[in-house]
Structures are given as C-alpha cells and as structure tokens.
Amino acid sequence: MTRVESGAGRPAVRVALLGCGTVGTEVVRLITDQADELTARIGAPVELAGVAVRRPHRHPWLTGNFGHLVTTDAAELVARDDVDVVVEVIGGIEPVRGWLLEALKSGKSVVTANKALLAEDGPTLAEAADASGADLYYEAAVAGAIPLLRPLRESLAGDRITRVAGIVNGTSNFILSAMAAGGASYADALEEATRLGYAEADPSADVDGYDAASKAAILATLAFHTRITASDVHREGMREVSSAEVAAARRLGCTIKLLAICERVVDTAADGSVSESVSARVYPAMVPDSHPLARVDGAFNAVFVEAEAAGQLMFYGQGAGGAPTASAVLGDLVAVARNRVGGGRGPRESAYASLPVRPIGEVPTRYHVDLEVADREGVLAAIAGEFARHRVSIAAVRQTGGVNGAVDGDSGQARLTVVTHSAPEAALSATVSALLDLDHVKGVAGVLRVEGLGRTVSALGMGE
Incomplete structure (x- = not known):
C-alpha cells in the first residue's frame, strides 16, 4: 500500500505500556491490528517496546502473544533508552507519579488516562514536560x-x-436512569449496575462523586486556565437519592443527574470593578426535562460547554469501557508520535489566569425541599418566615397530606414541598437548618438542588 510505504525507512516510535487490564489490552490490540494504518497516519511505525504488569499470570492473552515484551519492572521499562513514549493505564497516585515524572524528565512523551493523578498533581507533570x-x-x-x-x-x-x-460518570448515570425509568430503589439499581459490570465491587469512587470530582478538576483547569485540584471541587455523592425524590423530580418536570459543574463567576462591585473566580462542584441535582442532559440515559456521558463566541456545544458518547477509552489513548498516541516524527510539540499547560476558587457557600443555586410538618394553622407562615429571614425567595409551595389525606399514617401531619428561587448556597443551607428547629417541622425528607443549566424551568411556576 502506498500509504503504508510513506513511513518506511523511518525509525519506529517505541512505546512502553504501563498496565494491561481492560483498557491496556485494547491498546495492545489496536496497536498491533492497525499497525499499517498507524504508520501511514504518523509517518513512522509504532512498536511496543514492553508492557509492564504486576502479575503476568493474570494476563494469559498478553503472555501468550507478547510474552517477550512482558515485564514486572515498570521503573526499568520507563528508564530504557529505546523508549520514546510511555502510555500509562494503571491508575492511582503512587508509584505511577514517580514513573511518569521520570519519563517526562528524560524527554519521553507521556499519554495517560490517570484522572486521579492529574487532578491531584497535574501541574507537577506539566512542569516536567515543559522543562524537557x-x-x-x-x-x-x-x-x-x-x-x-x-x-x-x-x-x-x-x-x-x-x-x-455535564454527566461524567457512567455508573452513577446508569443507577439514576434505572431509578427514574422503573422506580427501582438506589440499592436495587446499584445491584443491577454491579451485575452488568458498570459498578465495581466497591462503588465508592463513582457513587460518592470522587471520580466525577477528579474529572471536574481537569475540566476546570483547561477551561479557565487555572490550576484546579480535586480538593478544590465541592463534592457530594448520590447514595442518599431516594425513589421519593426521583418521583418528586418527575412531578416537577425534571430528572435527577449527578452533575459536574465548572463555571466562571463574574462579580461587579459597587464601584464598577470586576472580579472573576471559578466554581467547581459535583452533586446530584434536578435537571429540567427540556435540557438535553436530562435525556442522557444508561452509562453514557454528556458534557455541555458554553463559550462566549461559540455558544453552546454538547459532547456525547460512551464515557467508559475498554475499547472507547483505548480509542482516546490511541488518539493521543498518534498525536505525540507525530510530534516526535515531525519535530513539533503539543500544547503546553495554560494556567496564566490563576483565578481564585469560589467557596461553595457563595455559589448561587436553587433548592427543592421536602418537609414533614404538623397539619395545623400557622405552619406555612412560620416556614415562609424562616425563608424570608435568610433572604431566600420561595418560587412555589405544594402540600400533600393534611386535610387532603394522611402522610405516613399520621392524620395530623402533612408534607410541604418548597422550591426556591436562586440564592447563595450558604443562605439555603442555613434556612434548612433553621427549619429543623421549628416545632411545626417534624423532619426534612429530602433536599436537592435544581439546576437550570441555561434553560427555563417551568414546572410549579418556577422560572429561570
């Protein structure tokens, strides 16, 4: 083939692969199966110099077909002079950080899928890349x-x-989609996700928001030219989302999603001066059914990007899995290999803005609050008074039970659903705490944020 011959005679780009699990296996397969096409695209062949795994006996396909390349000494593989690019798909912080820093300091390009490391110490890796x-x-x-x-x-x-x-964690989205579609409980939906392989045996990283928070840190860093780490991201998980809250969202014309939200916040002072900050947060929230994110179901991901000139852009597709993730890894590998062959360099870190991170208490949002209250005169006035005292405006109130029917078998108890207008997070949180101190309030059945995401929320008379 003429296209393949365009890379003939040029030195191969030698690749060290760290890790060969689900993603790594697909990377090996793609490099070998598409060798001719990769040569044509890059202008030089791509060759595996070695594959580092901890326990070779757990990788019979790899050892059976590429046994001569397998090693348990990742540090030695990274240090080899015949390696040009290090591809890392192991995950975790240590000892991976040391290996990648060593590779970058020695001038080897790095392709990684390690969101946790990038979110914790991405700047150190970027500085090492810049230096070499x-x-x-x-x-x-x-x-x-x-x-x-x-x-x-x-x-x-x-x-x-x-x-x-957007939605950047497929496991959480699968669970919430199952709860919304069939009325399943959180526990039942998690069990189904585990059975189908979407959830790990320990699902904490997904359902507690750690995975999404790491991704939010990376997105905010790139979008706002500011170094944001996972510790800068406000994080709340979705374990407490109940079937009752899912049903309440449906009545509002909304769907509950675990969202990662990164925003540039602009404030104008009384003297006309303008200041900017960055808000990065992860939590479950009600999304209007009119918004495209509400229709993202199953284990799929979708992210909305808003820019001043480009407007709204939506990126949608499979957010996890061996083959999809390996596709992204190979795309990066082609890019760095082209740079090495052509003598170019990829984009450098851009952190010139250095914007401060806005505390979650200052971030404006809206609440959907379910209250269990005594069914007697003056209750609504007392509750409205607490919202007013904290300078939180009520958009809508709905009552169930009470004179229209008992709640939980208690004829003297009713349930009030309150939807607020936008207010600072701290004021909303303080309002909910104050409500618990009222004699008329028996409990708070649930609190969820409502995110308009640029669209009008019409349910219950609530507007943007």
Missing part, C-alpha cells in the same frame, strides 16, 4: 472516547469559556 520539551496528553482521563479535552485545550483556545457542565 516532552508532550503530556490525557484525553482518556475524562469521558472515555468522547473528544472533549482537546477541543477545550485547542479548538476553543481563542474563545472565552464560561461554563462546562
């Missing part, structure tokens, strides 16, 4: 096969991004 002139690519760290990071870093480099928000 090596490339650091990590498209596979967020949203699997969806091309998202490169558009943020390159395609939208000339625009001003104002918001990046």
Whole structure:
C-alpha cells in the first residue's frame, strides 16, 4: 500500500505500556491490528517496546502473544533508552507519579488516562514536560472516547469559556436512569449496575462523586486556565437519592443527574470593578426535562460547554469501557508520535489566569425541599418566615397530606414541598437548618438542588 510505504525507512516510535487490564489490552490490540494504518497516519511505525504488569499470570492473552515484551519492572521499562513514549493505564497516585515524572524528565512523551493523578498533581507533570520539551496528553482521563479535552485545550483556545457542565460518570448515570425509568430503589439499581459490570465491587469512587470530582478538576483547569485540584471541587455523592425524590423530580418536570459543574463567576462591585473566580462542584441535582442532559440515559456521558463566541456545544458518547477509552489513548498516541516524527510539540499547560476558587457557600443555586410538618394553622407562615429571614425567595409551595389525606399514617401531619428561587448556597443551607428547629417541622425528607443549566424551568411556576 502506498500509504503504508510513506513511513518506511523511518525509525519506529517505541512505546512502553504501563498496565494491561481492560483498557491496556485494547491498546495492545489496536496497536498491533492497525499497525499499517498507524504508520501511514504518523509517518513512522509504532512498536511496543514492553508492557509492564504486576502479575503476568493474570494476563494469559498478553503472555501468550507478547510474552517477550512482558515485564514486572515498570521503573526499568520507563528508564530504557529505546523508549520514546510511555502510555500509562494503571491508575492511582503512587508509584505511577514517580514513573511518569521520570519519563517526562528524560524527554519521553507521556499519554495517560490517570484522572486521579492529574487532578491531584497535574501541574507537577506539566512542569516536567515543559522543562524537557516532552508532550503530556490525557484525553482518556475524562469521558472515555468522547473528544472533549482537546477541543477545550485547542479548538476553543481563542474563545472565552464560561461554563462546562455535564454527566461524567457512567455508573452513577446508569443507577439514576434505572431509578427514574422503573422506580427501582438506589440499592436495587446499584445491584443491577454491579451485575452488568458498570459498578465495581466497591462503588465508592463513582457513587460518592470522587471520580466525577477528579474529572471536574481537569475540566476546570483547561477551561479557565487555572490550576484546579480535586480538593478544590465541592463534592457530594448520590447514595442518599431516594425513589421519593426521583418521583418528586418527575412531578416537577425534571430528572435527577449527578452533575459536574465548572463555571466562571463574574462579580461587579459597587464601584464598577470586576472580579472573576471559578466554581467547581459535583452533586446530584434536578435537571429540567427540556435540557438535553436530562435525556442522557444508561452509562453514557454528556458534557455541555458554553463559550462566549461559540455558544453552546454538547459532547456525547460512551464515557467508559475498554475499547472507547483505548480509542482516546490511541488518539493521543498518534498525536505525540507525530510530534516526535515531525519535530513539533503539543500544547503546553495554560494556567496564566490563576483565578481564585469560589467557596461553595457563595455559589448561587436553587433548592427543592421536602418537609414533614404538623397539619395545623400557622405552619406555612412560620416556614415562609424562616425563608424570608435568610433572604431566600420561595418560587412555589405544594402540600400533600393534611386535610387532603394522611402522610405516613399520621392524620395530623402533612408534607410541604418548597422550591426556591436562586440564592447563595450558604443562605439555603442555613434556612434548612433553621427549619429543623421549628416545632411545626417534624423532619426534612429530602433536599436537592435544581439546576437550570441555561434553560427555563417551568414546572410549579418556577422560572429561570
């Protein structure tokens, strides 16, 4: 083939692969099965120099077909002079951080899918890459096969991004979709996700929001040219989302999603001066059914990007899995290999803005609050008084039970659902705490945020 011969005679780009689980196995398969096409695209062949795994006996396919390349000494593989690019799909912080830093310091380019490491110490890796002139690519760290990071870093480099928000964890989205579609409880939906392989034996990283928080840190860093770490991201999980809250969202014309939201916040002072900050947060929230994110079901991911010139962009697709993630890894590998063959360099870290992180208490949002109250005169007035005292405006109130029917078998008890207008998080949180001190309030059945995401929320008379 003429296309393949275009790379003939040029030195091969030698790749060290760290890790060969679900994703790594697909990376090996793609490199070998598409060898001719990769040569044509890059201008030189791509060869595996070695594959580091902890326990070779757990990888019979790898050892059976590439036994001569397998090693248990990742540090030695990374240090080899014949390695040009290190591809890492192990995950975790240590000892991976040391291996990647060693690779970058020695001038080897790095392709990684390690969201946790990037969210914790991405700047250190970026500085090492800058110092040596090596490339650091990590498209596979967020949203699997969806091309998202490169558009943020390159395609939208000339625009001003104002918001990046979406669903970046497939496991949590599968669970919430199952709860919404069939009325399943959280426990039953999690069990189904585990049976189908979407959830790990320990699902904490997914359902407690750690995975999404790491991804939010990476997205905010790229979008707002500011170093954001996972510790800067306000994080809440979805374990407490109940079937009753899912039903309440449906009545509002909404769907509950675990969202990662990164925003540029602009404040104008009384003297006319303008200041900017960054808000990065992860939590379950009601999303209007009119918004495209509400229709993202199953284990799929979707992210909305809003920019001043480009407007709204949506990125949608499979956010996890061996083949989709390996596709993103190979895309990065082609990019860094082209740079090595052609003598170029990929984009450098851009952190010139250094915007402060806005405390969650200052972030404006809206609440949906379910209250169990005594069914007697003056209750609504007392509750409304607490909202007013904390300067939180009520958008709508709905009562169930009471004179229209008992709640939980108690004829003297009713349930009030309150939906607020936008107010600072701290004021809303303080209001809920104050309500618990009222004699008329028996308990708070649930609290969820309502995110308009740029769309009008019409249910219960609530507008944007």
